[in-house]
Amino acid sequence: MSRSAASEGFAGHWQQRAPERRLLFWALVTITLGYTMLLGAGPKDGYLIRSIDLLPLIGLAAGYGAAHLLLVASGFRGDQVLLPATAFLCGAGVLAQYRMGVFIGEPLSMTGYAVMPAGALLMAAGAAMAKNGRYRLLARWPWGWALLSVALIGVLLVTGQRFRGGVYAVGFVTPTELLKLTVVLFAAAYIDLNAKALANWRGPIPFPRLRPLWPLIGFFVLLLGLLLLQRDLGMVVILAMALLSMLAAGTRRAGYLVYGGFAAAGAAYLGYRFFDHVQSRVETWLEPFRDPTGSSWQILQGFTGMYSGGLWGEGFSQARPRYTPIAESDFIYAVIAEELGFAGGVLLAAFFLLLLARLLLIAARARSAFGMLAASGVAAVFATQIFLNLGGVTKFVPLTGLTLPFVSHGGSSLLTAFASLGLALAISDGEPARKKKKRSASKRGTAATATARGAARR
Amino acid sequence: MDLLNALFQSAPWPTLRAGLHVAFMLAALYLLKQVFSLRAATALRHLAKPRSGFGVAFAGLVLLFAAMLAYQATWQLSGTSRPDFVAFMQLHDRRQFNPAHWIERGRLFDHTGELLAESRDFARGGETAVRRHYPYGPVFAHAVGYAHPRYGTAGMEAAANVSLNGGRPDSLAEWGELGRRLITRDKRPRGRDLTLTLDAALQQAAYRALGERAGAVVMLRPDDGAIRVLASTPAFDPNRLQAELFSGRDPRSRLLNRATHGLYPPGSVFKVVLAAQALDAGFSSRLDCPADGYTTSPRYRKIRDHEYYSARGAGRDWQGHGRIGLDRALIKSSNVFFAKLGVGYGHDAFGRTADRFLFNRTIALTASLSKAQVMRTGRIPRIAASDRYGLAQAAIGQGAVLATPAQMALIAAAVANGGVAPQPRLLVAEPPRPLARLMNADTASRLASMMRRVVSEGTGRVIETPGLAIAGKTGTAENPRGDAHSWFIGFAPAGRPTLAVAVLVEHAGYGSAAAAPIARDLLLLARERGLL
Numbered sequence A: 001m002s003r004s005a006a007s008e009g010f011a012g013h014w015q016q017r018a019p020e021r022r023l024l025f026w027a028l029v030t031i032t033l034g035y036t037m038l039l040g041a042g043p044k045d046g047y048l049i050r051s052i053d054l055l056p057l058i059g060l061a062a063g064y065g066a067a068h069l070l071l072v073a074s075g076f077r078g079d080q081v082l083l084p085a086t087a088f089l090c091g092a093g094v095l096a097q098y099r100m101g102v103f104i105g106e107p108l109s110m111t112g113y114a115v116m117p118a119g120a121l122l123m124a125a126g127a128a129m130a131k132n133g134r135y136r137l138l139a140r141w142p143w144g145w146a147l148l149s150v151a152l153i154g155v156l157l158v159t160g161q162r163f164r165g166g167v168y169a170v171g172f173v174t175p176t177e178l179l180k181l182t183v184v185l186f187a188a189a190y191i192d193l194n195a196k197a198l199a200n201w202r203g204p205i206p207f208p209r210l211r212p213l214w215p216l217i218g219f220f221v222l223l224l225g226l227l228l229l230q231r232d233l234g235m236v237v238i239l240a241m242a243l244l245s246m247l248a249a250g251t252r253r254a255g256y257l258v259y260g261g262f263a264a265a266g267a268a269y270l271g272y273r274f275f276d277h278v279q280s281r282v283e284t285w286l287e288p289f290r291d292p293t294g295s296s297w298q299i300l301q302g303f304t305g306m307y308s309g310g311l312w313g314e315g316f317s318q319a320r321p322r323y324t325p326i327a328e329s330d331f332i333y334a335v336i337a338e339e340l341g342f343a344g345g346v347l348l349a350a351f352f353l354l355l356l357a358r359l360l361l362i363a364a365r366a367r368s369a370f371g372m373l374a375a376s377g378v379a380a381v382f383a384t385q386i387f388l389n390l391g392g393v394t395k396f397v398p399l400t401g402l403t404l405p406f407v408s409h410g411g412s413s414l415l416t417a418f419a420s421l422g423l424a425l426a427i428s429d430g431e432p433a434r435k436k437k438k439r440s441a442s443k444r445g446t447a448a449t450a451t452a453r454g455a456a457r458r
Numbered sequence B: 001m002d003l004l005n006a007l008f009q010s011a012p013w014p015t016l017r018a019g020l021h022v023a024f025m026l027a028a029l030y031l032l033k034q035v036f037s038l039r040a041a042t043a044l045r046h047l048a049k050p051r052s053g054f055g056v057a058f059a060g061l062v063l064l065f066a067a068m069l070a071y072q073a074t075w076q077l078s079g080t081s082r083p084d085f086v087a088f089m090q091l092h093d094r095r096q097f098n099p100a101h102w103i104e105r106g107r108l109f110d111h112t113g114e115l116l117a118e119s120r121d122f123a124r125g126g127e128t129a130v131r132r133h134y135p136y137g138p139v140f141a142h143a144v145g146y147a148h149p150r151y152g153t154a155g156m157e158a159a160a161n162v163s164l165n166g167g168r169p170d171s172l173a174e175w176g177e178l179g180r181r182l183i184t185r186d187k188r189p190r191g192r193d194l195t196l197t198l199d200a201a202l203q204q205a206a207y208r209a210l211g212e213r214a215g216a217v218v219m220l221r222p223d224d225g226a227i228r229v230l231a232s233t234p235a236f237d238p239n240r241l242q243a244e245l246f247s248g249r250d251p252r253s254r255l256l257n258r259a260t261h262g263l264y265p266p267g268s269v270f271k272v273v274l275a276a277q278a279l280d281a282g283f284s285s286r287l288d289c290p291a292d293g294y295t296t297s298p299r300y301r302k303i304r305d306h307e308y309y310s311a312r313g314a315g316r317d318w319q320g321h322g323r324i325g326l327d328r329a330l331i332k333s334s335n336v337f338f339a340k341l342g343v344g345y346g347h348d349a350f351g352r353t354a355d356r357f358l359f360n361r362t363i364a365l366t367a368s369l370s371k372a373q374v375m376r377t378g379r380i381p382r383i384a385a386s387d388r389y390g391l392a393q394a395a396i397g398q399g400a401v402l403a404t405p406a407q408m409a410l411i412a413a414a415v416a417n418g419g420v421a422p423q424p425r426l427l428v429a430e431p432p433r434p435l436a437r438l439m440n441a442d443t444a445s446r447l448a449s450m451m452r453r454v455v456s457e458g459t460g461r462v463i464e465t466p467g468l469a470i471a472g473k474t475g476t477a478e479n480p481r482g483d484a485h486s487w488f489i490g491f492a493p494a495g496r497p498t499l500a501v502a503v504l505v506e507h508a509g510y511g512s513a514a515a516a517p518i519a520r521d522l523l524l525l526a527r528e529r530g531l532l
Helices: A009-016 A017-037 A049-074 A080-100 A108-129 A134-139 A142-159 A177-192 A195-199 A213-229 A233-251 A254-274 A276-284 A297-309 A330-341 A341-365 A367-394 A412-428 A442-458 B003-008 B013-037 B054-076 B085-092 B153-159 B172-182 B202-210 B267-280 B305-315 B326-332 B333-357 B388-395 B404-418 B441-457 B516-527
Strands: A161-163 A167-168 B113-125 B127-133 B147-148 B150-153 B216-221 B226-233 B288-290 B318-322 B362-364 B375-376 B420-422 B434-437 B471-479 B482-492 B499-505
Touching: A009 A017, A009 A049, A009 A442, A009 B113, A017 A049, A017 B013, A049 A108, A080 A341, A080 B013, A108 A134, A108 A412, A134 A177, A134 A412, A142 A177, A177 A195, A177 A213, A177 A233, A177 A367, A177 A412, A195 A233, A213 A233, A233 A254, A233 A367, A254 B375, A276 B499, A297 A330, A297 B054, A297 B085, A330 A341, A330 A367, A341 A367, A341 A412, A341 B013, A341 B054, A367 A412, A367 B054, B003 B013, B003 B434, B003 B482, B013 B113, B054 B420, B085 B150, B085 B471, B127 B147, B147 B153, B150 B153, B172 B375, B202 B226, B216 B404, B216 B441, B216 B516, B267 B326, B267 B333, B267 B404, B267 B471, B267 B482, B288 B333, B318 B326, B318 B333, B333 B388, B333 B434, B375 B404, B375 B471, B375 B482, B404 B420, B404 B441, B404 B471, B404 B482, B404 B499, B441 B471, B441 B482, B471 B516, B482 B516, B499 B516
Parallel strands: none
Antiparallel strands: A161 A167, B113 B127, B147 B150, B216 B226, B216 B499, B288 B318, B362 B375, B420 B434, B471 B482, B482 B499
């Protein structure tokens, strides 16, 4: 399984993943520094800290430590930066959420304490399970993923609650969050199968042939219709960006992005014309001072916090981010930019760019076309969601109400993000070596066939 | 835990906390540096050679994020250049440490350096806050205006809001200053000071002269447009704004800047406009002005001269002016003459004159600022061609014609300045420039000497002052709401005019009785102060 005798066994794996351990250690040190600063705010406000206040930090450290050990124990060879990068982002999330009172005062909520450690473990477990090329089993049933995607929206439409024209999940679980993974898997598998036909453009003005595209378009239109029923426009944008990026990556034709851009412009115009809440979002974006105490209140309060924070911020514990309404989910970036200033905002953006850089590197280097497509899709989903959240809070683009991956308080969205990264990690582990010892012959047979198929297509 | 709590409550904790803050940022940077130095070990070499295209995608993402952060900086770091945003924070933010509450707005000075507005700290419920202070109180209520967290901004405070709050840095030194403040966490942003063209002594004298009466005084330099006085009464005290002022039901309309926005029938001061129209057209003949008056149709009341009424009131008989020329008519302010003159030239000529004299406009007094403080000019609607009596009334400044004191001052300045109205200015820093030519140079000089004679021998002779050659025109404007408005426009010294003035006193009767003496007193004071 491993490349050399030196890295055989636990000791070898331990040695091999030293960079990850080092980065993880420093990420946790950084977060601990922030956490100490944070705890110091308690007594000033008349709140004496208790042992339980250390739990979020301990949980985070334990979860990530275990995730690292799991990767080492399974002999995982892949990416060593994603785990520490997400550890830092999750840590920043814990800091900001602690400030927003997510952990204080309420009866012990498992979602608050357990989601992040569990997510980190899920990511590592997923990577360990699907490593060594096994992730390609996921490409076997493209239409299974498509069916699952539709079913997920169906579940939400049936069980969800209608509120102001939208449909929202009851309680903790938002099934549609999983779409970010299932749709990427479907599209990766489908484009992998039909890459040649999709890349075959014709006409004086090059245009894709429609026949291989119809299934994709049909599926997307169906999703679009269902998502519009529940008014989840942010999800529509994310999925559209993922599909277009994967088409362009899989066929190496940038024209998909051009035509997709036209289609998006048209769709944006129609959305603006026919949806009241799109109109009000756009108006708030263009003229924030038309209704400063109403529709623009949240974004202006966010800016007010940021302006108070200035370049350096006052550090955790000085600022008053709770003045921004429901900041722990969509507006968490405003909290960080207030407490740590513009410098903190730049820092967070840098870590997100690091995350995206690693995902793109995995896509660029993936051995299989399916792996490349899936990693591209995951990267596109993350890039879109991060950009729409940060851009929305800073009024760079209209507000879409998406969470910030790893940093925002959340359940399903957080777990989906971890699962997606688990997939990317698995892809980064690479394929089994061609020449193998006679072990697990049946499994090797499947993998070899898949490799052969992939090779034939290339 | 007890140990931690004790630590957090101990004296050195604030210092320690600041240290932790720095350590946190440094550790995060160190983490990024470690990622960089471990790039070889984490390059995923065991996978395929990298495909092309993904680097371009990443570069695009970096650019996008950089653009977003740059935009974020325009709010987070240079938010003072967004006046709406600063106002929002000052009104709605409860964070004590928000610099928006601490902006030391720039001070406002008159042209001699007299302080007109500054920011002061004051105690509010155990905390300190910043409040605007106006040493002259109501004297500059409209011109300087106010900046109040609840009631917003008005006047110069509104127009110069961005600069006063610090503004957008537009020089290298100002960028440097912004950078220094951000890096050193200086929480007292300091705005830019502004120097106005106003003269505090003259303004105060004008305000006192108007006293309890409603009215307005505008005084400016004809050659460069610098406004020395922009007074309006009744005023309010910008140091003590009260909600009733803003209820919209104030019977005295104290918020209204009568100087720049008050619309009044100009009455006889409008005859200067008609005289300019006639002189420009080459008028040099005489018109018969019978004592019996003039009308366009027997159905309408006759327009008569004021001598007719005063003679009748005294039980005397008056013979009328007879055949007189333009100069005599202006000196005597003959209604009959100017009504005939206006009707004689007709509707089209009158409409063109209204345009040439800038009626129906707004004029910026602070053109260089992002939000201009403006004056409006009067209103002359189109008079129907069949309505000749309406034209006759308009020609003597009654009926459909309305004017603002600021515009009448501008017209007086144009006569004094060879026919060219200067761009009115409130900021010393703005370069002077001409606004528009209202009449020919020859017309202006002939009109100027006629106006001098108005004061030396005509309706304005009560203010004739030895040694100070005032030229002007009185006005007594009838209006439906009570006694006539008292007007005076003019300039001095007649030979080499350096100040033009317009005075309006509401419901104060003859122009020579109320408005003209105010103008004289102000011009005398100006001479005393070396401004004439």
